[in-house]
Amino acid sequence: xxxxxxxxxxxxxxxxxxTVLCAALSITGCSSLERAFGxxxxxxxxxxEHDRKPAPDFTLKDVHGKPVKLSDYRGKVVLLNxxxxxxxxxxxxxxxxMDFEQTYKDKNFAVLGISLDxxxxxxVKPYIEEKKINYRVMVGTxxxxxxxxxxxxxxxxxxxxxxxxxxxxxxxxxxxxEYNHDILExxxxxxxxxxxxxxxxxxxxxx
Amino acid sequence: MALLSSLCCFGQSxxxxxxxxxxxxxxxxxxxxxVKLPLELRPGYHCNSNKPSDEYLxxxxxxxxxxxxxxxxxxxxxxxxxxxxxxxxxxxxxxxxFELLTKFKVSAAAMPGQVIITGKLKYQACTDRMxxxxxxxxxxxxxxxxx
Numbered sequence: 001x002x003x004x005x006x007x008x009x010x011x012x013x014x015x016x017x018x019t020v021l022c023a024a025l026s027i028t029g030c031s032s033l034e035r036a037f038g039x040x041x042x043x044x045x046x047x048x049e050h051d052r053k054p055a056p057d058f059t060l061k062d063v064h065g066k067p068v069k070l071s072d073y074r075g076k077v078v079l080l081n082x083x084x085x086x087x088x089x090x091x092x093x094x095x096x097x098m099d100f101e102q103t104y105k106d107k108n109f110a111v112l113g114i115s116l117d118x119x120x121x122x123x124v125k126p127y128i129e130e131k132k133i134n135y136r137v138m139v140g141t142x143x144x145x146x147x148x149x150x151x152x153x154x155x156x157x158x159x160x161x162x163x164x165x166x167x168x169x170x171x172x173x174x175x176x177x178e179y180n181h182d183i184l185e186x187x188x189x190x191x192x193x194x195x196x197x198x199x200x201x202x203x204x205x206x207x
Numbered sequence: 208m209a210l211l212s213s214l215c216c217f218g219q220s221x222x223x224x225x226x227x228x229x230x231x232x233x234x235x236x237x238x239x240x241x242v243k244l245p246l247e248l249r250p251g252y253h254c255n256s257n258k259p260s261d262e263y264l265x266x267x268x269x270x271x272x273x274x275x276x277x278x279x280x281x282x283x284x285x286x287x288x289x290x291x292x293x294x295x296x297x298x299x300x301x302x303x304x305f306e307l308l309t310k311f312k313v314s315a316a317a318m319p320g321q322v323i324i325t326g327k328l329k330y331q332a333c334t335d336r337m338x339x340x341x342x343x344x345x346x347x348x349x350x351x352x353x354x
Binding site for chain 2: 084085086087088089090091092116118123127151152153154155171172173
């Protein structure tokens with residue numbers, strides 16, 4: 001049973017998200033992404049399991065030319081970030097994601113970056129090398145962006161649970177602590193129930 | 208030299224950069240003319256100037272297709288240097304209302320009548336928390352060429 005504190009915290013997060021949603025909708029209207037994944041928030045809390053939709057699968061090549069298939073990450077929590085080298089707010093988040101990759105990579109977590117730069121690797125490869133990005137980055141295609149609701153605004157980040165479902169969507173620059181909260185919440189959730197066995201998660205939070 | 212204002216309208220509601228419908232423009236054969244494009248960015252948004260502060264940033268760029276008017280020279284307004292939370296240094300941007308000016312020459316060999324000049328305006332807009340994908344807008348302006 002979740003504690004009263006946790007229940008209140010979840011409610012407060014939903015109210016905050018709804019407030020931001022109202023403000024955002026009054027300015028921008030409803031995007032394809034919002035329609036596709038049932039979220040219309042600039043920032044959204046982790047959704048209840050029954051509200052999560054499957055993350056569309058894709059295969060893209062990383063900077064080394066190796067294929068990256070999202071469904072190969074089933075069983076891991078994935079932070080899937082759409083970004084571009086021309087996107088200033090995206091560049092704030094990248095060092096955070098590098099921290100997350102470093103901190104949680106051995107705890108069934110991975111960051112995947114999809115660049116939407118028009119000139120592809122020409123801009124992306126030097127940037128990856130300059131910033132020493134430690135997670136896998138791919139160059140996106142229009143097809144993949146469409147699968148994820150067109151992704152018109154950057155950064156857009158999908159938190160994907162171990163079952164390969166979209167658990168949260170963050171559009172625009174969000175606090176590092178908010179991502180960290182999402183990651184921990186998803187990592188601490190019981191492992192997928194296969195054959196009636198619930199595997200308890202490894203304790204992640206430091207006391 | 209005639210100073211002419213020309214306005215366009217863009218169909219996509221997602222565009223945060225807007226113009227008004229085109230006005231009729233008249234120019235004499237053999238003369239020079241200036242075509243003014245007044246632009247308006249949605250409040251809270253900015254776009255990079257034609258000379259952004261960072262090599263990775265996408266500049267505002269107006270290009271004209273070859274057509275009946277010669278030697279187009281686009282004049283961009285002075286940029287604003289604005290500081291945003293996501294950048295350690297001020298950025299060279301445009302926001303609110305601003306105008307692009309293009310100087311043309313009407314050839315002495317031009318024929319009287321209506322012509323349409325077409326161009327493309329590429330921009331990339333952001334707020335202080337997110338950026339929109341680069342967009343290219345078609346610009347189309349009718350010009351009446353007279354003797």
